[in-house]
Amino acid sequence: MSGPGGGEAAARPGRPAYALGSSPAEAGRLRRQSAELAGHSATLLDRAGLSPGQAAADLGCGPSGILSLLAGRVGPAGRVTGLEINPASVALAREFAAEHGLVNVEVVQGDARTEIGVEATADIYPPGHPRRTIRMDLVRSMRPRILERGLAGERELEELDRAAREHLDDPETLVLPHLLFLTWGRQPLA
Numbered sequence: 001m002s003g004p005g006g007g008e009a010a011a012r013p014g015r016p017a018y019a020l021g022s023s024p025a026e027a028g029r030l031r032r033q034s035a036e037l038a039g040h041s042a043t044l045l046d047r048a049g050l051s052p053g054q055a056a057a058d059l060g061c062g063p064s065g066i067l068s069l070l071a072g073r074v075g076p077a078g079r080v081t082g083l084e085i086n087p088a089s090v091a092l093a094r095e096f097a098a099e100h101g102l103v104n105v106e107v108v109q110g111d112a113r114t115e116i117g118v119e120a121t122a123d124i125y126p127p128g129h130p131r132r133t134i135r136m137d138l139v140r141s142m143r144p145r146i147l148e149r150g151l152a153g154e155r156e157l158e159e160l161d162r163a164a165r166e167h168l169d170d171p172e173t174l175v176l177p178h179l180l181f182l183t184w185g186r187q188p189l190a
């Protein structure tokens with residue numbers, strides 16, 4: 001994966017970008033799924049505040065994606081770019097746009113990883129690391145609410161806090177608290 005603004009695609013040689021492929025069966029499934037999930041997609045676009053005249057992109061649009069919904073939102077004065085890596089899906093998405101009269105939609109073949117990136121990081125907090133006790137620190141911050149809601153009593157919380165911190169004092173205890181996802185994007189799509 002390229003770094004922010006890096007630009008080079010991170011496709012691994014020999015590894016397809018989309019594991020489910022582009023068979024007619026998968027294309028049909030994706031088209032059905034777009035229709036089945038249209039309500040949720042519409043809600044999302046309402047929240048995003050997409051409005052007439054704006055430019056929108058559907059990255060990995062597959063054979064239809066949300067091209068129609070985006071086109072409806074941005075209207076004739078706006079434009080929609082569908083970016084799709086698979087040539088068969090690109091052809092299907094273009095057909096879809098033509099069949100539905102989506103004149104403000106252009107479908108481009110390309111790799112979205114040149115526009116956006118996602119990097120997952122799994123940190124480990126060794127003894128002495130300031131974030132090793134993050135979970136207990138969070139519970140301490142939530143203490144008033146925990147007590148207020150009667151989820152635990154003061155003594156119980158103190159005992160749990162002490163036991164958890166003692167467990168973390170053991171250098172054999174491995175602390176891997178969460179996965180951190182770094183995401184970034186850049187313009188333009190071209």
Ligand SMILES: C[S@@+](CC[C@H](N)C(=O)[O-])C[C@H]1O[C@@H](n2cnc3c(N)ncnc32)[C@H](O)[C@@H]1O
Binds near residue numbers: 034083
């Ligand atoms: C699960 S399908 C979803 C298709 C569409 N967004 C939908 O909701 O119906 C994922 C699509 O993303 C495309 N894709 C995967 N990796 C991609 C990449 N790096 N750049 C562009 N398209 C990609 C695949 O070819 C596939 O068509």
